[in-house]
Amino acid sequence: MTRAPQDIPAGVAVLDCRQDFPALQQTVNGHPLVYLDSAASSQAPQSVIDAVANYQRSDHANVHRGVYELSHRATERYEGARDKIREFINANSCSEIVLTSGTTESANLVAQSYCRPRLGSGDKILITHLEHHSNIVPWQLACEQTGAELLVAPIDPRGQLDLDAIYQLLTDDVRLLAIGHVSNALGTINPIEDIIVRARSMNIPVFVDGAQGVPHMPIDVQQLGCDFYAFSGHKMYGPTGTGVLYGRETLLDSMPPYKGGGDMILEVSFKGTTYNELPYKFEAGTPNVSGAIGLAAAVDYLQSVGMTDIARHEAQLLGYMLNRLREIDGIRLIGTADQQVGVQSFMLDEIHPHDLGTILDHQGVAIRTGHHCAMPLMDYFSVPGTARASLAIYNNTHDVDQLIAALIRAKQIFK
Amino acid sequence: MTATDVDNSEDLRDLYRELILDHARSPRHFGKLKDATHTAAGINPLCGDKLKLYLRLDAAKKIDAASFEGSGCAISVASASLLTDTIIGLDSPQALDYFNAVTGRLTQAKQNHDISASIDIGKIRALDGVREFPARVKCATLAWHALNAAIHQHSDPASTE
Numbered sequence: 164m165t166r167a168p169q170d171i172p173a174g175v176a177v178l179d180c181r182q183d184f185p186a187l188q189q190t191v192n193g194h195p196l197v198y199l200d201s202a203a204s205s206q207a208p209q210s211v212i213d214a215v216a217n218y219q220r221s222d223h224a225n226v227h228r229g230v231y232e233l234s235h236r237a238t239e240r241y242e243g244a245r246d247k248i249r250e251f252i253n254a255n256s257c258s259e260i261v262l263t264s265g266t267t268e269s270a271n272l273v274a275q276s277y278c279r280p281r282l283g284s285g286d287k288i289l290i291t292h293l294e295h296h297s298n299i300v301p302w303q304l305a306c307e308q309t310g311a312e313l314l315v316a317p318i319d320p321r322g323q324l325d326l327d328a329i330y331q332l333l334t335d336d337v338r339l340l341a342i343g344h345v346s347n348a349l350g351t352i353n354p355i356e357d358i359i360v361r362a363r364s365m366n367i368p369v370f371v372d373g374a375q376g377v378p379h380m381p382i383d384v385q386q387l388g389c390d391f392y393a394f395s396g397h398k399m400y401g402p403t404g405t406g407v408l409y410g411r412e413t414l415l416d417s418m419p420p421y422k423g424g425g426d427m428i429l430e431v432s433f434k435g436t437t438y439n440e441l442p443y444k445f446e447a448g449t450p451n452v453s454g455a456i457g458l459a460a461a462v463d464y465l466q467s468v469g470m471t472d473i474a475r476h477e478a479q480l481l482g483y484m485l486n487r488l489r490e491i492d493g494i495r496l497i498g499t500a501d502q503q504v505g506v507q508s509f510m511l512d513e514i515h516p517h518d519l520g521t522i523l524d525h526q527g528v529a530i531r532t533g534h535h536c537a538m539p540l541m542d543y544f545s546v547p548g549t550a551r552a553s554l555a556i557y558n559n560t561h562d563v564d565q566l567i568a569a570l571i572r573a574k575q576i577f578k
Numbered sequence: 579m580t581a582t583d584v585d586n587s588e589d590l591r592d593l594y595r596e597l598i599l600d601h602a603r604s605p606r607h608f609g610k611l612k613d614a615t616h617t618a619a620g621i622n623p624l625c626g627d628k629l630k631l632y633l634r635l636d637a638a639k640k641i642d643a644a645s646f647e648g649s650g651c652a653i654s655v656a657s658a659s660l661l662t663d664t665i666i667g668l669d670s671p672q673a674l675d676y677f678n679a680v681t682g683r684l685t686q687a688k689q690n691h692d693i694s695a696s697i698d699i700g701k702i703r704a705l706d707g708v709r710e711f712p713a714r715v716k717c718a719t720l721a722w723h724a725l726n727a728a729i730h731q732h733s734d735p736a737s738t739e
Binding site: 514515516517518521522525532533534538541547548572576577 | 587589590591593594599624625626627628649650651652653711713714717
């Protein structure tokens with residue numbers, strides 16, 4: 164678990180892995196690139212780029228089909244990737260690791276395959292006010308399709324969940340709790356361990372959107388005890404179009420397929436189809452083989468750096484960034500949770516976030532500006548959007564200093 | 579090297595000209611127009627800019643009043659403010675000429691923005707800086723798309739998408 168920033172003295176960052184990332188070696192608008200938007204999508208290390216390229220160069224074929232050498236190699240590498248991911252999040256078996264195109268698809272799979280056949284009017288799905296659109300809309304769709312009701316648990320002004328309110332809303336008619344591990348917009352780390360224990364004691368299954376959790380802290384799905392855990396490759400230094408749905412085997416087994424096509428079948432006739440076993444039942448069509456291999460290389464990279472050191476590095480750097488941001492007159496931090504990953508949303512004076520984004524980009528500093536695909540959360544804070552700086556393993560205090568200098572420049576332009 | 583060491587700020591100054599900042603800080607004709615005859619909403623889903631444009635057309639289709647409300651970045655607010663300043667007193671076909679001229683001017687290459695002789699682009703030139711910032715062109719054209727929609731009374735919100 165990432166420690167609270169105030170517990171950690173600001174200082175030199177723990178890690179130094181910037182040189183592993185080719186994209187960070189460029190200049191943008193005449194300045195060395197300062198990339199502070201890893202919560203949207205992280206850059207890939209050379210090892211990930213090489214793994215994808217090497218596969219394309221010499222091992223590519225369709226998987227689970229051919230009897231020839233290349234198909235065999237591609238299948239081995241694809242299934243090897245699955246096993247590496249299984250081990251990374253400590254799932255019990257590869258049957259529980261469905262490879263998807265990302266967190267969004269993982270959530271839609273659960274909404275359509277778990278919720279849709281089971282729910283009806285009178286049933287409820289509980290989410291929280293912190294969620295981003297991909298952990299809202301799939302459940303809204305399932306509710307529209309089934310007549311179930313979507314409940315939203317409230318947050319406090321610091322951007323933290325109100326646990327008492329969640330527990331009050333967790334009643335017997337809640338059929339699924341869908342909750343983010345970490346807020347993408349505010350960086351808040353939710354106390355999902357406690358919430359899962361509570362939900363499970365009432366036999367309410369829990370879907371965790373871990374897109375912003377997996378890149379930043381060690382994840383053990385068995386220890387967490389959640390029923391589903393979803394994440395994306397491109398936020399953990401892997402390729403876009405890759406993602407994972409971990410699901411408890413008994414639940415996945417009870418769910419019908421979500422998409423139809425090749426690879427998810429055992430036998431097809433025009434009278435009917437027998438579905439393949441887990442996890443292939445949920446992977447219709449030729450999968451993203453090169454993406455999965457890239458994702459496995461990203462897991463290798465994260466493990467070589469060490470998840471505990473990553474969490475420490477980012478917590479330390481967050482502490483430094485918060486101290487420096489607070490030095491600026493007119494800064495308003497949005498989201499000040501006790502437990503936070505290296506993500507900070509803020510406003511500066513009356514400057515619209517979009518204008519800030521342009522001015523910072525002009526100085527080589529890439530941040531995210533806007534609603535962060537979390538419009539209800541922006542409404543809560545009565546802002547049209549925020550500026551958000553997010554930290555990753557390759558960032559350092561110099562990046563933060565450049566951010567601060569660029570913000571001061573924005574103040575000068577808008578003074 | 580710090581971020582302020584390299585002086586490449588000319589484009590930035592060109593984008594955030596004094597006139598733009600002035601209109602962004604104190605937008606003209608800001609607020610709801612109670613007796614509007616034509617309205618349209620403009621939404622930029624990318625950055626969340628939202629505005630509503632109000633027009634009052636007289637019997638001869640002349641725009642005798644215009645206003646806007648909403649929230650957005652400096653560029654979109656300044657552009658809406660400049661728009662209202664420009665179109666009050668125009669016939670609606672003339673206003674549409676301005677829509678075509680401004681959106682053409684901001685979305686095409688510099689050398690290729692011939693405009694109708696009947697149009698005095700005037701202080702709208704202050705928006706020219708966005709041409710160097712492709713990501714911001716939509717902010718500058720949002721109000722103008724709303725103008726087009728309002729005159730044609732489209733029922734859906736205008737969008738720059």
